[in-house]
Amino acid sequence: MHLTSLGLNGAEAPIEMATLEARLDTARRALVTPFSAERMDLVAGVGDAILKSKSAISSHVKHFGFWIRGANLRALAQDFERRRPSATVSRPRGVVFHVPPRNVETVFLYSWVLSFLAGNANVVRLSQDVSAELSGICDLFLAAFEENDDGSQFFVRYPSDSEGSRLISAQSDVRIVWGGDAKIKAFEDLPLRGGGKAIWFGDRTSLCVLDGEKVAALNGAERHDLAHRLYDDIFVFDQMACSSPHTLYVVGDAGTHLAGVKALLQTLGEVASERGASWATGHQISKMVQAFASAASGWSREVSWRDAMLTSTVTDRQERADLRVGSGFLNVVFIPALDAVNGILHERDQTVTHFGFEPEAIFTVAGSGAAPGGMRWTPVGTALNFDFVWDGYDLPFELTRLVRVA
């Protein structure tokens, strides 16, 4: 099997699996306590380096840079400490194996950083074709590890049809897999080291709920601001991130509120254009096909397809919209009340972005549905902002263990 380990400046050296296994075993016996000052400083230093970078960085990498600033990490550590049950101490779990998604590749950095801060040894399987931007971030971390003489962190590559995943799983106490159903299936059969736990970030869909009354009442500047926030949720990963919404559920009725929603969508198209979004002609035509098919089936009573950035459909039905096209495609569904969202959510739904509701109303509706689905409620504009509570997991606690001390 061709296993390689990443070094500084993109250097990649072959490594024997037996050697990696031995190093992981050594690392497991030299773990550090969760949220150690040394590791927090290291991560915060990388955050500063990302934000000070001279080269242009994408918005999601910039967000990561902000997320790992010292102040944010200290708040995270304090929160973790505060929530720890009395008469316990926390300890790392051991070796954590990370399998990032192939496409939205930077998302794994968050769970990886949390695992690093939790004091674990980590091994990350990188795909063959990572972006230059991600390579750059890996480089910053690798340089910091070298400076701190930390030999417990690994970035490796190996062919997907090899034994690599099985052998590394057997050495791992935790495994985090990002990806679709097929990928999860492929890892399900690979046993972890005795007592190991698996964390899955599978296929998810997301949606947005708006108060039609509030949208209709927006003035130009407010509408523009909301459009910018929708842009952040929808356009950053071509609308293919799990937490990007595909349907706007508008509390209200079309007769009263459709005009306001249309004005918002038009502004969103303009904002997307200003911010430099662009779609290949083939995608624009695919969106047109899906919008027309939706009209032909009778689902949509109105489709808007002449905007180069955004295609949208409006239905009279008060039901879940399952059409997910991506690259700037939104379904608009009117619902009678906020709590109707609970009847719409499916098990795979992750993020519900919201606008125009009181926090108490959001808490009430989030708390009243016991059905699975709806793992996160967050304001419009923050859909892609990673949080340490993700897909139902409290990651700092998932990645540590508690020791009862009585």
Next chain:
Amino acid sequence: MFDRLLEAPPYSLRQGEKERLLLAGLNELTRFHYEKCPDYARILDAAWGGLGSYGAIEDVPFLPVGLFKERELSSTDGPHIVLQSSGTSGQVPSRIVVDPETSTRQSRALIATFRPILGDRRLPFLAIDTRDVLKPTNLTARGAGVLGMMKFGAKATFALSPTLETDRKTVRDFVAAQGGAPFLMFGFTFLVWTKLYEEFRDGELDLSNAILVHSGGWKKMEERKVPNAEFREALRVRFNLTRIYNFYGFVEQIGSMFVEGPDGLLYPPNFTDVIVRKAGSWEPANLGEEGALQAVSLLPGSYPGHSVLTEDTGRILAVDNGAENRFGKAIAVTGRVEKAELRGCSDVVATTRAA
């Protein structure tokens, strides 16, 4: 109207006159399909502001061809067949509803288009393809092309084996058997190039009596960097083959073929026309500007395919230029619209560039 357009020589109408005649027919077809095809009516209502009477062919509503992969759109209650065709095998096929009347129109249109090239007699036919391409269900574009052209030929001979190896003896025997009389050859451009030209590049093969009709396969030709002019010149030098006609057509408008003129440009015959549209705004492009091709045709009666936006790109290079008495628009087809890969959390959602 249709008869009048069909009876005149295929490229005889000046653009202004042609648009005037086509517009009346397209308005009529739009109303007809609106009344007969509920899917189409819902699309016009939702996406085009309802049924209108249009003042220019650019204003006539169009459907993207991909819609025929999503929906079986029918404007007939009577007997019909559903043609299934995909660009390449394995793709989701388009489903085209064809009733006897539309089928007759398609045949008449094809005859009107090819008669000036092929004459009135059915010529011996050599397909640069394998007999296996004629699968009964879900024809590929290649199969549909061979099947369509077979109607113009007598006793079809196939030049390729099922694995697309050139049967050199069959080809030589076929050519020899014609004894200097004209015959028809048809194949996909790429197969003509690789399986005829490249196979017989070193040998003697006299094709001076052949009429070659070819189509499709531009992408592979582009990869080999063989432009149309070079293709024509190579066949002339090697085989003394000069009667060469490229054409452009697609399954959603069977029977509407744009045939290559002496200048190497493609001409829509009288009963069809083409509009180049700019991506995004979908406004008509300027003369010479590249965009997505929209085709209008008076043939589709049993399905609402009289105005469709294709996924091919091209440009209009001349209008009413009169080359060998060809009038109307003259276009070059330049390729397929681009589809970049979409990112996504899931590893299975990635969409790749269209084939």
